[in-house]
Amino acid sequence: MKPPIFDYVKVSTVEEATAILADSSKEAVVIAGGQSLLPMLNFRLAAPEILVDISGIEALKSLIERDNVVTIGAMTRHVDLGSSPIIARHFPVITKAVTHIAHLAIRNRGTIGGSLCHADPAAELPMMALLLNAELMVAGGKGPRTIAAKDFFQSALETDIQEGELLVSVSLPLLPPNTGWGFEEVSRKSGDFALAAVSAILVVNDGEISEARIAVAGVDETPRRMNGAEAMLRGKMLDDDHLTAVCETIQSEINPETDLQASSNYRRHLIGVLTARVLKDAFAGAGGIFE
Amino acid sequence: MTRKVPINVRVNGTKYERMVEPRRLLSDFLREDLGLTGTHMGCEHGVCGACTILLDGDSIRSCLCLAIQADNAELTTVEGLGDIEALNPLQQKFREHHALQCGFCTSGMLMTVTDMLSKNTSLTDEEIREGLSGNLCRCTGYQHIVDAVRDAAKQAGDVSS
Ligand SMILES: Cc1cc2nc3c(=O)[nH]c(=O)nc-3n(C[C@H](O)[C@H](O)[C@H](O)COP(=O)(O)OP(=O)(O)OC[C@H]3O[C@@H](n4cnc5c(N)ncnc54)[C@H](O)[C@@H]3O)c2cc1C
Ligand code: FES
Ligand code: FES
Numbered sequence: 072m073k074p075p076i077f078d079y080v081k082v083s084t085v086e087e088a089t090a091i092l093a094d095s096s097k098e099a100v101v102i103a104g105g106q107s108l109l110p111m112l113n114f115r116l117a118a119p120e121i122l123v124d125i126s127g128i129e130a131l132k133s134l135i136e137r138d139n140v141v142t143i144g145a146m147t148r149h150v151d152l153g154s155s156p157i158i159a160r161h162f163p164v165i166t167k168a169v170t171h172i173a174h175l176a177i178r179n180r181g182t183i184g185g186s187l188c189h190a191d192p193a194a195e196l197p198m199m200a201l202l203l204n205a206e207l208m209v210a211g212g213k214g215p216r217t218i219a220a221k222d223f224f225q226s227a228l229e230t231d232i233q234e235g236e237l238l239v240s241v242s243l244p245l246l247p248p249n250t251g252w253g254f255e256e257v258s259r260k261s262g263d264f265a266l267a268a269v270s271a272i273l274v275v276n277d278g279e280i281s282e283a284r285i286a287v288a289g290v291d292e293t294p295r296r297m298n299g300a301e302a303m304l305r306g307k308m309l310d311d312d313h314l315t316a317v318c319e320t321i322q323s324e325i326n327p328e329t330d331l332q333a334s335s336n337y338r339r340h341l342i343g344v345l346t347a348r349v350l351k352d353a354f355a356g357a358g359g360i361f362e
Numbered sequence: 363m364t365r366k367v368p369i370n371v372r373v374n375g376t377k378y379e380r381m382v383e384p385r386r387l388l389s390d391f392l393r394e395d396l397g398l399t400g401t402h403m404g405c406e407h408g409v410c411g412a413c414t415i416l417l418d419g420d421s422i423r424s425c426l427c428l429a430i431q432a433d434n435a436e437l438t439t440v441e442g443l444g445d446i447e448a449l450n451p452l453q454q455k456f457r458e459h460h461a462l463q464c465g466f467c468t469s470g471m472l473m474t475v476t477d478m479l480s481k482n483t484s485l486t487d488e489e490i491r492e493g494l495s496g497n498l499c500r501c502t503g504y505q506h507i508v509d510a511v512r513d514a515a516k517q518a519g520d521v522s523s
Contacts, residue, residue, distance in 0.1 A: 072406060076364050079384035079430050109426040110407035112385075122384070124431065150420075174496025175477060177408060179420040180427070261495040 074112035081124040085131070085239060089211030091123050092235045099123050101237060103146060103185035106177050131184070131239065136161070139245045145184025145238045149196075150175070152183060161245055162203060164252040164270055168195040174262045184238045187223070190230045193264040193289035195256070197224055201296050202270050202286035203243045212236040224293040247282070250274050251356025253349030256288075257341050259332060265289040266333045267341035271349045273304070275357035280304045285346065290327040290338050297321050300346075309354045310362040317350065318343045369433040373398065374442030382429045389413045391429035392439060400440040400469050404498070411497030414470040415439050421477035440469035443476070452476060452514045459510035463501035471497050475511050483519035487512065 404410035444450035
């Protein structure tokens with residue numbers, strides 16, 4: 072199908088973009104890579120009056136490390152994230168996650184800002200934002216503000232971004248030493264959205280887990296952190312019995328849907344299997360010895 | 363109707379200036395405004411890969427890009443690879459390995475593989491399959507396409523090393 076009629080403006084600064092978004096006389100919608108918006112326009116699920124193309128805003132394309140924080144501009148494409156040496160050094164879990172996003176031709180245009188604002192419950196980068204305690208910087212609306220990832224994703228395709236606001240960048244605090252990570256995903260076909268995905272960060276000191284983070288995608292209305300399971304891991308070693316208990320806790324806390332792709336039970340099963348793998352990888356990566 | 367706006371593009375080395383509606387998809391622009399019908403349209407939502415072309419050297423879905431977004435860009439379509447009398451080396455490998463039957467998916471396959479091989483020519487079969495996973499073929503069962511890509515990668519690697 073073909074998109075409905077709209078006007079189009081390509082802006083070159085954040086101020087220009089937010090000025091157009093602030094004008095409430097016309098419904099303006101941001102277009103970044105267009106890899107989620109254009110399918111919606113082609114299906115006529117969206118009917119904006121003006122598209123505001125932010126792909127020409129150079130300031131949104133930077134990826135820098137400063138004062139123990141990595142800040143990623145909203146227009147950073149999936150392909151740039153996947154090949155960034157800064158990301159590979161500090162957040163190899165993202166480098167891995169990006170390989171699961173769609174296909175090269177889509178990664179060549181899709182952006183981190185677009186993925187976070189689109190907020191598909193099965194998408195990888197929203198899950199990464201939660202796992203890595205990201206802070207999202209937003210301009211426009213009632214003035215610049217920062218939103219913690221845990222407050223950002225509200226339900227499927229719903230975020231805390233308000234009318235007139237533009238996501239500018241995403242900041243990730245660096246991880247402590249002795250950190251290990253894991254990432255696993257199952258999809259019908261390589262590049263499809265996840266039926267279930269799990270990622271984890273474990274910090275291990277003196278054989279014990281001092282910090283645990285687990286995030287899941289594809290198995291609830293939004294990507295989620297598994298706080299109950301994380302608490303079970305803190306202060307503990309990892310052995311078979313404990314691993315089983317943690318996986319069962321996660322399985323009982325998620326609410327996967329049945330759809331054409333997979334049943335709720337199958338998704339719950341997958342989360343159990345994937346969590347065990349991810350935690351073993353993260354524990355070993357952090358120097359822990361699995362008993 | 364919204365007003366049309368002028369855009370400039372270079373496609374396969376030729377410059378074009380045309381008036382387009384902002385909602386014009388790049389795929390429709392190529393096929394209908396420029397008559398370059400080698401680029402095929404399957405799903406129009408990014409899933410089938412038939413419409414894949416190169417924009418400034420990167421493979422993209424032309425159904426998920428507006429023509430107006432390609433203003434001032436350099437585009438390559440399947441017509442830019444080779445022609446019937448002089449297939450390019452990748453097209454030649456597709457012919458030798460019977461990597462097409464109806465040919466509907468072929469232009470998208472060729473453009474995807476062109477981008478893949480421009481980045482890496484030492485590909486495992488698994489990497490080839492992963493790279494082709496965004497291009498659907500209803501005829502071949504993929505095996506002959508994988509064979510063609512493996513052979514083309516080897517040839518490109520031999521030439522460049
Ligand atoms: C076939 C196919 C398969 C895919 N598979 C996957 C997959 O496996 N995993 C995955 O994660 N994704 C997948 N995607 C989606 C892809 O990752 C998109 O790139 C991403 O969801 C949106 O990024 P974009 O830059 O293209 O955003 P756009 O499509 O341009 O925008 C998406 C939404 O976000 C808004 N927006 C964009 N940028 C901003 C900003 N800076 N501030 C405020 N609002 C903004 C837009 O208004 C729009 O509502 C797939 C897409 C396709 C077509
Ligand atoms: S027509 Fe563009 S991907 Fe199917
Ligand atoms: S050759 Fe017919 S779809 Fe691939």
